[in-house]
Amino acid sequence: MRHLIFLLVIGLAGLAVLLSLGAWQVQRMVWKQQILDVIDSRIYADPVGLPESPDPIADKYMPVRLVGQLTAGELHVLISTRNLGPGYRVIAPFETADGRRILVDRGFIRTAAKAHERNTGKVELIGNLHWPDEVDSYTPPADLDKNIWYARDVDAMAAALDTLPIMVVLNEHPINGSHVRPLPINTASIPNDHLQYAVTWFSLALIWAAMTAYFLWRSRAKTES
Incomplete structure (x- = not known):
């Protein structure tokens, strides 16, 4: 009898843990979707002028309209995309009509186009403010001689x-002949895998419950025999 009680306690405790982990992942899924909805609402709002002092948190993803000039000089960030393959992001300086110099991510170029000259000059641009969080302790330092950033x-x-x-x-890229393909911000690159994790925990809970019931049945059958 004590053996059966012990198995039951262990079974119920394990089941409770697995179910709680699954429920937690469902809560995380809802929380993450709310964040993605907020980001979407920011990304696709009507563009406004560049704020005087943009805030990296409050103004992240804000759509803006820029009027000014793309100037010479650019930096290349090594990337690889599923649809386009290996290449570079082109980060270039832009001088606004009021004299501020900022960075613009013009988009993607293929590796073979790295040395090509890209058009500059007066232009009107539409994009989103962004402060990417891409640097960590594993990020190699930029190769300044070859103009390759990671x-x-x-x-x-x-x-x-x-x-x-x-x-x-x-x-979008308004200057033709530059062989640059824009990579606009969207939430597709922000994963929300919590449903998958929840299904995994609930599946384990079901298996655990079935195994617990089986062992209880076997133990009871041995006790009665």
């Missing part, structure tokens, strides 16, 4: 191009 480090890039630490990721 992450969009806004502060370091601003220092390299003598701009303010402000980046705008373009929604």
Whole structure:
């Protein structure tokens, strides 16, 4: 009898833990979706003028309209995309009509186009303010001689191009002949895998319950025999 009680206690405790983990993942899924909805609402709002002093938290993803001039000099961030393959993001300096210099992420170029000259000049741009969080302890330092960066480090890039630490990721590229494909901001690159995790925990809970019931049945059958 004590053996059966012990198995029952262990079974119920394990089941409670697995169910609680599954429920927690469901809560995380709802929380993450709310964040993604907020980001979407920011990304696709009507564009406004560039704020005087954009805030990296409050103004992240804000759509803006820029009027000014793309100037010479650019930085290349090594990336690989599922649809386009290996290449570079082109980060270039932009001078606004009021004289501020900022960074713009013009978009993607293929590896073979790295040395090509891209058009500059007066232009009107639409994009989203962004301060990417791509640098960690594993990120290699930029190869300045070859102009190869491994992450969009806004502060370091601003220092390299003598701009303010402000980046705008373009929604479209208005200058033809530059072989640049825009990579606009969207929430598709922000994973929300909590449903998958929840299903895993609930599946384990079901298996655990079945195994507990089986062992209880076997133990009871042995006791009665």
